[in-house]
Amino acid sequence: MMLSDEDIKNVINRGDLKISPYSSKWVRSSGIVMHLGAELLKPRAGYVVDVTKPEPPPYDLITITQEKPYLLQPGEFLLGHTYQSVTVGSNLGFMIEGRSTLARVGLTIVQTAMMVYPGHRDRPVTLELANHGPNPILLYPKMKIARVVLFELKSPSRENYDDRGKYRIQQSVGLPIFNNELMSDDELE
Numbered sequence: 204m205m206l207s208d209e210d211i212k213n214v215i216n217r218g219d220l221k222i223s224p225y226s227s228k229w230v231r232s233s234g235i236v237m238h239l240g241a242e243l244l245k246p247r248a249g250y251v252v253d254v255t256k257p258e259p260p261p262y263d264l265i266t267i268t269q270e271k272p273y274l275l276q277p278g279e280f281l282l283g284h285t286y287q288s289v290t291v292g293s294n295l296g297f298m299i300e301g302r303s304t305l306a307r308v309g310l311t312i313v314q315t316a317m318m319v320y321p322g323h324r325d326r327p328v329t330l331e332l333a334n335h336g337p338n339p340i341l342l343y344p345k346m347k348i349a350r351v352v353l354f355e356l357k358s359p360s361r362e363n364y365d366d367r368g369k370y371r372i373q374q375s376v377g378l379p380i381f382n383n384e385l386m387s388d389d390e391l392e
Contacts (some may be wrong), residue, residue, distance in 0.1 A: 206353040208232050219292035220324070220353065237299065237352040238286040240327055241267055241344040244283050264329020272341040275334045277309070284327040286345050293321045293361075296354035299328055302347060312349050321360035 206214065206229050220323045222235065229236040243265040250260035262282070268275045275281065291297045297319040301312040314331040330348065334340050 204355055205339040206355065207234055211235060214292070214295065214353065219295055220292035220297075221288075223288045223325070225287070231350065233352065233385045236302075236347050236352075237328070237349040237351060239330070239342060239348040240284040240286045243267060243273055243281045243283050243332075267342060267344050269343060272343045273291045275310070275332065275340045275342055276338065277334050277337055280336050281332045283294060283312075283332050283342070283348070285330065285349065286327070288325050289319065289323060290325050290326055290388070291319055291321050293359040294356050295321060296356055297321075297323070298352045298354070299330075299349050300352065302350055305340075305348070308338065308340060309334050310340050311335060321356070339346075 204368075210358070211220070211230050211234075212227065215222070215225070215298060232241050244262040245265055247261045252260055265273055265281075273281075285299075299313060299319060300317055301310065305312070311333050312330045314333065319328055328349075332342070
Protein backbone atom coordinates (compact mmCIF):
# COMPACT_ATOMS: atom_id res chain seq x y z
CA MET A 204 0.00 0.00 0.00
CA MET A 205 1.37 3.43 -0.99
CA LEU A 206 1.72 5.93 1.87
CA SER A 207 -0.20 9.20 1.99
CA ASP A 208 1.13 12.48 3.36
CA GLU A 209 -0.21 11.60 6.83
CA ASP A 210 1.30 8.11 6.64
CA ILE A 211 4.66 9.63 5.61
CA LYS A 212 4.63 12.02 8.56
CA ASN A 213 3.86 9.07 10.87
CA VAL A 214 6.77 6.92 9.61
CA ILE A 215 9.10 9.91 9.97
CA ASN A 216 7.86 10.57 13.52
CA ARG A 217 8.33 6.86 14.38
CA GLY A 218 11.87 6.92 12.97
CA ASP A 219 11.17 4.30 10.27
CA LEU A 220 12.23 6.89 7.69
CA LYS A 221 14.88 9.52 8.30
CA ILE A 222 15.63 12.35 5.89
CA SER A 223 18.29 14.93 6.68
CA PRO A 224 17.84 17.78 6.23
CA TYR A 225 14.07 17.49 6.43
CA SER A 226 11.17 19.89 6.12
CA SER A 227 7.49 18.98 6.37
CA LYS A 228 7.00 21.41 3.43
CA TRP A 229 8.55 18.75 1.16
CA VAL A 230 5.83 16.20 1.95
CA ARG A 231 3.20 15.99 -0.79
CA SER A 232 -0.12 14.09 -0.91
CA SER A 233 1.64 10.78 -1.60
CA GLY A 234 5.36 11.51 -1.71
CA ILE A 235 8.35 13.62 -0.68
CA VAL A 236 10.31 16.11 -2.80
CA MET A 237 14.07 15.56 -2.96
CA HIS A 238 16.75 18.04 -4.03
CA LEU A 239 19.97 17.81 -6.04
CA GLY A 240 23.32 17.57 -4.25
CA ALA A 241 26.35 19.62 -5.32
CA GLU A 242 28.57 16.85 -6.72
CA LEU A 243 28.21 15.33 -10.18
CA LEU A 244 30.24 12.64 -11.91
CA LYS A 245 30.67 12.90 -15.67
CA PRO A 246 31.84 9.75 -17.47
CA ARG A 247 34.75 10.27 -19.85
CA ALA A 248 34.00 9.23 -23.42
CA GLY A 249 36.07 6.79 -25.44
CA TYR A 250 36.22 3.85 -23.03
CA VAL A 251 34.70 0.40 -23.35
CA VAL A 252 32.66 -0.59 -20.29
CA ASP A 253 33.47 -4.18 -19.30
CA VAL A 254 31.24 -5.31 -16.43
CA THR A 255 33.49 -8.32 -15.77
CA LYS A 256 36.34 -6.02 -14.70
CA PRO A 257 36.33 -4.51 -11.19
CA GLU A 258 37.17 -0.95 -12.23
CA PRO A 259 34.67 1.39 -13.90
CA PRO A 260 35.60 3.73 -16.73
CA PRO A 261 36.97 7.11 -15.56
CA TYR A 262 34.69 9.91 -14.42
CA ASP A 263 35.36 13.59 -13.77
CA LEU A 264 34.07 15.17 -10.55
CA ILE A 265 32.10 18.38 -11.02
CA THR A 266 30.98 20.58 -8.13
CA ILE A 267 28.09 22.93 -8.85
CA THR A 268 27.10 26.13 -7.03
CA GLN A 269 24.26 28.63 -7.39
CA GLU A 270 26.68 30.88 -9.26
CA LYS A 271 28.12 28.04 -11.35
CA PRO A 272 25.37 25.57 -12.35
CA TYR A 273 26.08 22.70 -14.75
CA LEU A 274 24.77 22.94 -18.33
CA LEU A 275 23.51 19.43 -19.17
CA GLN A 276 23.57 19.08 -22.94
CA PRO A 277 21.04 17.07 -24.99
CA GLY A 278 22.08 13.41 -24.97
CA GLU A 279 24.45 13.90 -22.02
CA PHE A 280 24.55 11.59 -19.00
CA LEU A 281 25.82 12.26 -15.45
CA LEU A 282 25.66 10.68 -12.03
CA GLY A 283 24.37 12.92 -9.25
CA HIS A 284 23.00 12.51 -5.75
CA THR A 285 20.26 13.81 -3.52
CA TYR A 286 21.07 16.72 -1.24
CA GLN A 287 19.25 14.85 1.52
CA SER A 288 20.66 11.81 3.27
CA VAL A 289 18.14 9.02 3.75
CA THR A 290 17.64 6.10 6.12
CA VAL A 291 15.00 3.56 5.06
CA GLY A 292 13.59 1.25 7.72
CA SER A 293 13.16 -2.49 7.23
CA ASN A 294 9.39 -2.15 6.90
CA LEU A 295 9.41 0.36 4.01
CA GLY A 296 9.65 0.27 0.25
CA PHE A 297 11.22 3.45 -1.16
CA MET A 298 10.98 4.37 -4.85
CA ILE A 299 12.57 7.50 -6.29
CA GLU A 300 11.43 8.98 -9.58
CA GLY A 301 11.71 12.14 -11.60
CA ARG A 302 9.48 15.16 -11.39
CA SER A 303 6.90 15.74 -14.11
CA THR A 304 8.01 19.35 -14.60
CA LEU A 305 11.58 18.25 -15.40
CA ALA A 306 10.47 15.27 -17.50
CA ARG A 307 8.53 17.67 -19.72
CA VAL A 308 11.81 19.32 -20.75
CA GLY A 309 13.58 15.96 -21.21
CA LEU A 310 15.38 15.46 -17.89
CA THR A 311 15.29 12.00 -16.33
CA ILE A 312 16.90 11.32 -12.98
CA VAL A 313 16.58 7.55 -12.86
CA GLN A 314 17.37 5.30 -15.80
CA THR A 315 16.40 1.98 -14.18
CA ALA A 316 17.49 2.05 -10.52
CA MET A 317 14.35 3.45 -8.89
CA MET A 318 14.37 1.36 -5.73
CA VAL A 319 16.23 2.25 -2.56
CA TYR A 320 16.37 -0.89 -0.44
CA PRO A 321 15.31 -1.23 3.19
CA GLY A 322 18.36 -0.76 5.38
CA HIS A 323 19.88 2.06 3.29
CA ARG A 324 21.35 4.14 6.13
CA ASP A 325 22.15 7.83 6.44
CA ARG A 326 23.45 8.63 2.98
CA PRO A 327 22.27 10.27 -0.22
CA VAL A 328 20.62 8.44 -3.10
CA THR A 329 22.60 8.27 -6.36
CA LEU A 330 20.77 9.71 -9.37
CA GLU A 331 21.28 8.85 -13.05
CA LEU A 332 20.73 12.16 -14.84
CA ALA A 333 20.14 12.28 -18.59
CA ASN A 334 18.91 14.98 -20.92
CA HIS A 335 16.61 13.43 -23.52
CA GLY A 336 15.27 16.78 -24.72
CA PRO A 337 16.46 19.08 -27.51
CA ASN A 338 17.66 21.90 -25.22
CA PRO A 339 20.43 22.25 -22.61
CA ILE A 340 19.22 22.20 -18.98
CA LEU A 341 20.90 24.05 -16.10
CA LEU A 342 21.42 21.97 -12.96
CA TYR A 343 21.67 23.84 -9.65
CA PRO A 344 22.47 22.48 -6.19
CA LYS A 345 19.39 22.11 -4.00
CA MET A 346 17.00 22.36 -6.97
CA LYS A 347 13.90 20.14 -6.74
CA ILE A 348 15.04 17.06 -8.64
CA ALA A 349 12.96 14.04 -7.63
CA ARG A 350 10.11 12.68 -5.61
CA VAL A 351 9.91 9.66 -3.38
CA VAL A 352 7.00 7.26 -3.15
CA LEU A 353 6.83 5.03 -0.08
CA PHE A 354 5.19 1.67 0.50
CA GLU A 355 4.71 -0.31 3.66
CA LEU A 356 6.10 -3.82 3.29
CA LYS A 357 3.80 -6.71 4.20
CA SER A 358 6.51 -7.95 6.56
CA PRO A 359 9.83 -6.31 7.52
CA SER A 360 12.84 -7.12 5.38
CA ARG A 361 15.25 -9.57 6.99
CA GLU A 362 18.18 -8.25 5.01
CA ASN A 363 19.29 -4.64 5.40
CA TYR A 364 21.03 -3.25 2.33
CA ASP A 365 23.86 -1.56 4.19
CA ASP A 366 24.86 -4.81 5.90
CA ARG A 367 26.13 -6.26 2.60
CA GLY A 368 25.17 -4.02 -0.34
CA LYS A 369 27.98 -3.04 -2.69
CA TYR A 370 27.29 0.71 -2.52
CA ARG A 371 26.90 0.89 1.27
CA ILE A 372 30.08 2.93 1.90
CA GLN A 373 29.28 5.78 -0.51
CA GLN A 374 28.64 9.11 1.18
CA SER A 375 28.10 11.19 -1.96
CA VAL A 376 27.63 10.38 -5.64
CA GLY A 377 29.12 6.96 -6.34
CA LEU A 378 30.93 5.28 -9.18
CA PRO A 379 29.62 1.98 -10.52
CA ILE A 380 31.08 -1.10 -8.88
CA PHE A 381 31.42 -4.15 -11.09
CA ASN A 382 31.77 -7.46 -9.28
CA ASN A 383 31.92 -10.02 -12.07
CA GLU A 384 28.40 -9.11 -13.19
CA LEU A 385 28.06 -12.39 -15.12
CA MET A 386 26.10 -15.26 -13.60
CA SER A 387 27.97 -18.54 -13.24
CA ASP A 388 26.64 -21.76 -14.75
CA ASP A 389 25.93 -23.01 -11.21
CA GLU A 390 23.70 -20.00 -10.53
CA LEU A 391 21.69 -20.67 -13.71
CA GLU A 392 20.50 -24.09 -12.52
